[in-house]
Amino acid sequence: MSKIFIVDDDPDILDILKMMLQIQGYQVQATTNATDVLAITDPKPDLVILDLWVSGNDGRDIFTQLRRLEHTKQIPVVFMSANSRLKEIAAEYAVDDFIEKPFDMAYMLDKINEVLTRSRKKNP
Amino acid sequence: MQAVPEKYEDILASNQDLRTRLEEAEGIIEAIRNGEVDAIIVKTNNEPELYTLKSADRTYRIFIEKMNDGAVSLNREGIIIYCNSSFSRMLNVPISDLLGMHFLNVIPAAHIDLISSLLDRSWDNDSKAEMAFPGKDKPVPVLLSISRLEIDGGQSLSIIITDLSFQKEAQQQRKSLDQKDEFIAIASHELKTPVTSIKGYVQLLRYHFNEEGNTRAEEMLGKADVQINKLSSLISELLDVKKIETGQLQYNLERFNLCTLVKEMVTELENFSNSHIINLKTHGDCMLYGDSNKISQVISNLIENAIKYSPPRSEIIVEVSEAGGKARCSVQDFGMGIPKDQQSRIFERFYRVTGPIENTFPGLGLGLYISAEIIKKHHGKLSVESEYGKGSTFTFELPF
Numbered sequence: 081m082s083k084i085f086i087v088d089d090d091p092d093i094l095d096i097l098k099m100m101l102q103i104q105g106y107q108v109q110a111t112t113n114a115t116d117v118l119a120i121t122d123p124k125p126d127l128v129i130l131d132l133w134v135s136g137n138d139g140r141d142i143f144t145q146l147r148r149l150e151h152t153k154q155i156p157v158v159f160m161s162a163n164s165r166l167k168e169i170a171a172e173y174a175v176d177d178f179i180e181k182p183f184d185m186a187y188m189l190d191k192i193n194e195v196l197t198r199s200r201k202k203n204p
Numbered sequence: 205m206q207a208v209p210e211k212y213e214d215i216l217a218s219n220q221d222l223r224t225r226l227e228e229a230e231g232i233i234e235a236i237r238n239g240e241v242d243a244i245i246v247k248t249n250n251e252p253e254l255y256t257l258k259s260a261d262r263t264y265r266i267f268i269e270k271m272n273d274g275a276v277s278l279n280r281e282g283i284i285i286y287c288n289s290s291f292s293r294m295l296n297v298p299i300s301d302l303l304g305m306h307f308l309n310v311i312p313a314a315h316i317d318l319i320s321s322l323l324d325r326s327w328d329n330d331s332k333a334e335m336a337f338p339g340k341d342k343p344v345p346v347l348l349s350i351s352r353l354e355i356d357g358g359q360s361l362s363i364i365i366t367d368l369s370f371q372k373e374a375q376q377q378r379k380s381l382d383q384k385d386e387f388i389a390i391a392s393h394e395l396k397t398p399v400t401s402i403k404g405y406v407q408l409l410r411y412h413f414n415e416e417g418n419t420r421a422e423e424m425l426g427k428a429d430v431q432i433n434k435l436s437s438l439i440s441e442l443l444d445v446k447k448i449e450t451g452q453l454q455y456n457l458e459r460f461n462l463c464t465l466v467k468e469m470v471t472e473l474e475n476f477s478n479s480h481i482i483n484l485k486t487h488g489d490c491m492l493y494g495d496s497n498k499i500s501q502v503i504s505n506l507i508e509n510a511i512k513y514s515p516p517r518s519e520i521i522v523e524v525s526e527a528g529g530k531a532r533c534s535v536q537d538f539g540m541g542i543p544k545d546q547q548s549r550i551f552e553r554f555y556r557v558t559g560p561i562e563n564t565f566p567g568l569g570l571g572l573y574i575s576a577e578i579i580k581k582h583h584g585k586l587s588v589e590s591e592y593g594k595g596s597t598f599t600f601e602l603p604f
Binding site (some may be wrong): 097155162164 | 261393400401404405410432443454
């Protein structure tokens, strides 16, 4: 089953996402420390859910670094935020998708599934 | 002097020329007599010189008398030798009393030191200062602009007093709107985070109760989820206002069918609440180009308002039609209606209809403001017809 890495500085949100994704059978790794995602080792996650603002770290900078690093640049990234400009920011950075807070469980799971399917087609 | 003409034809031509000039001169004198000339420009060897006539002076005099700014001139001793009616109005003292008085004796005592030093300085350099004059009902904020004039060898100070009330009020309004907007941006973001947690846990609990077959608990949490969505949309409304004000509201344009959209919205609202009888009438096939999500936001706002302000089980008529190159959608209710004097204000931001019954309904006064802005951006118009106690009809028209 696919492995998902979540970065958000709100422990409750991490808890909720973890439970929701585990219900669907995903393997989940969650952290409140944005820089953890840059230390990703094998086996690599199939998807990263990245909050736009994580304890002083701008999710956009983390994303840019992920795209630069050789071993993480292929991993699909989904931005998540309560920021009203999320849609424009996601388009500007050409991330794989975005999830607006507050999110609906079914909607969020559909979105994750879509991104993973697209990514599998692109890199079989 | 012109050369003496030699031929008879030349004499005739010269005579004709002189006659023409004489007629022109008589014409000018006649025009001056009739008050049609304000000024004469005389060409000399150097610069052209301008001579004004009495009638022209009168025009300028009336202009200064009638202007909104106060105008005063002082002689070397600081005595008022002229002032207009605006100045007298600002101080609330008749002109006849002001003439001949020392300027420092007519201004508010609190400003005497400041103005005294300003007047001294103004003989050398132009100066400006802001202060408040007593006014008739309330203090008037004013700007004093003082400059030195030299007329016919004599010197005087001219003071123009500009009433700043209008600018100050506009500034104050802008400031309070800016503060509201800043508050909205922060509050919306901060409110969304806890709502995300609450919504997440409620949905997880629903899932688990459903798995366990506890339908009672699952239903209750379903109701909580509906309320959370309401709270979410209130926060979104606040954010939309912020976006409208800063021009950040994005429109995703596409072709869509208005009739289909309205049908979908009505079905969705009927699933959500069956407290009213919604009667849907559609005529034609209204294909439009616009942001269908935003238009559906307008439709649901109008129907939700109709539900909110009319008694349960009453009818709501939703009608879509085409006329004169426009698509038209109206939502009619048979509820409390809106008093005539408040109808023009209901599309204003934060405006809420006031009254003993109206005050008991919850809301921020943003829904209609946002709807009107969305329709305006689509080059359409949102309007209302309403009779107090009988009901309201909200109609929007969109060009094809």
